[in-house]
Amino acid sequence: MRAxxxxxxxxxxxxxxVAAALVGATVSRxxxxxxxxxxVAVSMVVALYVFVGNSGVLSFGHxxxxxxxxxxxxxxxxxxxxKPAFMxxxxxxxxxxxxxxxxxxxLAGVVAGVxxxxxxxxxMRLSGLAAGIATFAVLEITNNVLRYYENVGPGxxxxxxxxxxxxxxxxxxxxxxxxxxxxxxxxxxxxRQLRAxxxxxxxxxxxxxxxxxxxxxxFALSGFLAGLAGGLxxxxxxxxxxxxxxxxxxxxxxxxxxxxxxxxxGAVVGALAVSALDSVLANAETGITILGWSFDVPAGTRLVxxxxxxxxxxxxxxxxxTGGKELAFGSxxxxxxxxxxxxx
Amino acid sequence: xxxxxxxxDTRRSGATLRAASVSxxxxxxxxxxxxxxxxxxxxxxxxxxxxxxxxxTLVNVLTGFDYPDAxxxxxxxxxxxxxxxxxxxxxxxxxxxxxxRSFRELTVRENVEVAALGSGAGVREARRRADDLLExxxxxxxxxxxxxxxxxxxxxxxxxxxxxxxxxxxxxxxEPAAGLxxxxxxxxxxxxxxxxxxxxxGVLLIDHNMALVMEVCDRIQVLDHGATLAEGDPREIRxxxxxxxxxLGDSAVHExxx
Numbered sequence: 001m002r003a004x005x006x007x008x009x010x011x012x013x014x015x016x017x018v019a020a021a022l023v024g025a026t027v028s029r030x031x032x033x034x035x036x037x038x039x040v041a042v043s044m045v046v047a048l049y050v051f052v053g054n055s056g057v058l059s060f061g062h063x064x065x066x067x068x069x070x071x072x073x074x075x076x077x078x079x080x081x082x083k084p085a086f087m088x089x090x091x092x093x094x095x096x097x098x099x100x101x102x103x104x105x106x107l108a109g110v111v112a113g114v115x116x117x118x119x120x121x122x123x124m125r126l127s128g129l130a131a132g133i134a135t136f137a138v139l140e141i142t143n144n145v146l147r148y149y150e151n152v153g154p155g156x157x158x159x160x161x162x163x164x165x166x167x168x169x170x171x172x173x174x175x176x177x178x179x180x181x182x183x184x185x186x187x188x189x190x191x192r193q194l195r196a197x198x199x200x201x202x203x204x205x206x207x208x209x210x211x212x213x214x215x216x217x218x219f220a221l222s223g224f225l226a227g228l229a230g231g232l233x234x235x236x237x238x239x240x241x242x243x244x245x246x247x248x249x250x251x252x253x254x255x256x257x258x259x260x261x262x263x264x265x266g267a268v269v270g271a272l273a274v275s276a277l278d279s280v281l282a283n284a285e286t287g288i289t290i291l292g293w294s295f296d297v298p299a300g301t302r303l304v305x306x307x308x309x310x311x312x313x314x315x316x317x318x319x320x321x322t323g324g325k326e327l328a329f330g331s332x333x334x335x336x337x338x339x340x341x342x343x344x
Numbered sequence: 345x346x347x348x349x350x351x352x353d354t355r356r357s358g359a360t361l362r363a364a365s366v367s368x369x370x371x372x373x374x375x376x377x378x379x380x381x382x383x384x385x386x387x388x389x390x391x392x393x394x395x396x397x398x399x400x401t402l403v404n405v406l407t408g409f410d411y412p413d414a415x416x417x418x419x420x421x422x423x424x425x426x427x428x429x430x431x432x433x434x435x436x437x438x439x440x441x442x443x444x445r446s447f448r449e450l451t452v453r454e455n456v457e458v459a460a461l462g463s464g465a466g467v468r469e470a471r472r473r474a475d476d477l478l479e480x481x482x483x484x485x486x487x488x489x490x491x492x493x494x495x496x497x498x499x500x501x502x503x504x505x506x507x508x509x510x511x512x513x514x515x516x517x518x519e520p521a522a523g524l525x526x527x528x529x530x531x532x533x534x535x536x537x538x539x540x541x542x543x544x545x546g547v548l549l550i551d552h553n554m555a556l557v558m559e560v561c562d563r564i565q566v567l568d569h570g571a572t573l574a575e576g577d578p579r580e581i582r583x584x585x586x587x588x589x590x591x592l593g594d595s596a597v598h599e600x601x602x
Contacts, residue, residue, distance in 0.1 A: 196454075196458040205430045208463040324449075
């Protein structure tokens with residue numbers, strides 16, 4: 001009887017993604033790109049949320065899992081004939097293997113998830129600031145390996161010839177899959193133990209929660225989902241190593257913080273809201289006309305605005321636009337206890 | 345470390361929690377000197393002493409949040425001195441904290457369920473234990489409220505519910521009545537007794553509320569400057585003048601502890 005009640009919390013995130021996809025289907029081809037981009041962002045931010053939101057530990061390293069997923073899916077789905085053109089130094093088995101669209105996405109998740117698990121084995125022993133900084137180290141290492149190690153990918157070249165299968169449908173389906181997995185995790189015994197540890201580590205340990213194991217599990221799952229998002233990303237646009245580095249790290253964290261880092265609803269709202277703003281500003285940088293008004297803002301405006309917005313949210317509403325709460329329907333779920341008085 | 349072949353055995357014969365000659369120093373200050381304490385199931389032992397006597401250090405050593413410099417901690421005859429807190433938690437050792445420390449953003453029910461999950465129960469079993477404990481501790485009406493919104497007294501009972509959800513053999517309560525309105529103390533005393541009588545657990549009760557300690561405890565151990573000053577039943581302790589000097593003060597000895 002409790003399961004259906006908690007499923008209500010899925011309505012908000014799923015509804016919003018479906019709505020975004022439906023609106024995206026009605027607009028022009030050039031505008032549709034922004035909707036696809038926003039939906040891929042939802043996958044990335046929700047993946048990040050699975051670890052950061054449930055554990056309360058910041059990660060600057062998740063874009064390395066996005067990058068690993070993108071590299072995996074990209075390298076494996078470029079037609080064999082096209083690979084030598086921009087990836088001349090690939091290992092033999094990568095050069096001679098090409099997989100289909102769905103397989104490449106699943107493999108992207110699996111490879112990134114295993115990578116996250118291995119990285120997490122030592123890192124999840126850290127906590128607080130140390131953990132955050134260490135994940136930053138992971139980003140640097142991964143980025144430089146992918147950038148210069150041309151046996152596993154294009155290095156500095158752009159991923160061209162990756163089949164562009166991430167249209168509106170796949171971007172939306174991908175986001176929904178990530179959301180449902182994230183939701184199932186947060187309701188599971190593992191997710192609940194990790195959330196308790198987020199609230200009070202000592203009290204959680206006292207009731208038998210192994211914080212290390214729970215964080216590691218979340219990190220690996222989060223890495224898997226980030227890899228999947230990376231796969232979607234590389235199938236969406238011709239990606240290059242700088243596309244999965246600092247800017248993306250910052251913008252995904254900003255989306256999570258702005259939306260509200262401790263709820264799935266917050267992650268989805270943040271990803272879509274900031275994507276919308278970002279799209280408008282990116283257009284404005286090249287000059288746009290809205291309702292007869294012409295805009296032309298200086299280059300760099302989008303990151304300036306998004307950064308300022310994040311700082312503002314942190315100051316004015318530290319738990320994000322959604323307050324870090326799941327979307328509640330009906331008065332029942334909003335029920336607060338009567339003012340506490342002596343019982344009996 | 346996780347799979348213990350002897351785990352089931354320990355559960356069955358887990359009759360005693362014992363700290364044997366434990367010592368612990370912080371920066372040259374001796375917080376505990378060769379303290380020995382035994383707690384059996386189905387009894388309530390009071391641990392009292394002035395501030396800085398080493399009570400909380402002893403609880404931390406027993407629950408794995410601190411390790412002794414010398415001496416051992418035994419659970420049912422097994423040495424658990426170096427075990428982590430969560431491993432002890434899974435083997436029947438539960439504690440409550442000063443200032444409650446509930447999982448504030450989680451609901452009252454989730455607080456209790458997650459404790460059951462942490463101790464190894466399945467999801468359904470956790471729900472059953474939560475139903476039962478919320479009912480027993482008169483918290484059912486708040487079950488879907490965030491724990492952070494509870495009143496002080498309710499939060500104290502939630503701490504007990506959370507500890508009991510792990511189906512512990514021993515519960516260590518660190519100042520559970522601190523800040524509790526005097527009127528709620530008798531109710532809380534009944535809760536402490538029910539842990540012994542209905543759950544069959546051993547309770548180590550640390551508190552400054554002498555009325556509560558004297559009323560519910562079967563035995564009392566007094567710490568002062570990190571060493572055991574006296575042990576005995578409440579009447580003996582009351583009569584012990586060393587204790588009076590160290591802790592109660594002259595007037596308190598004659599106070600009625602109903």
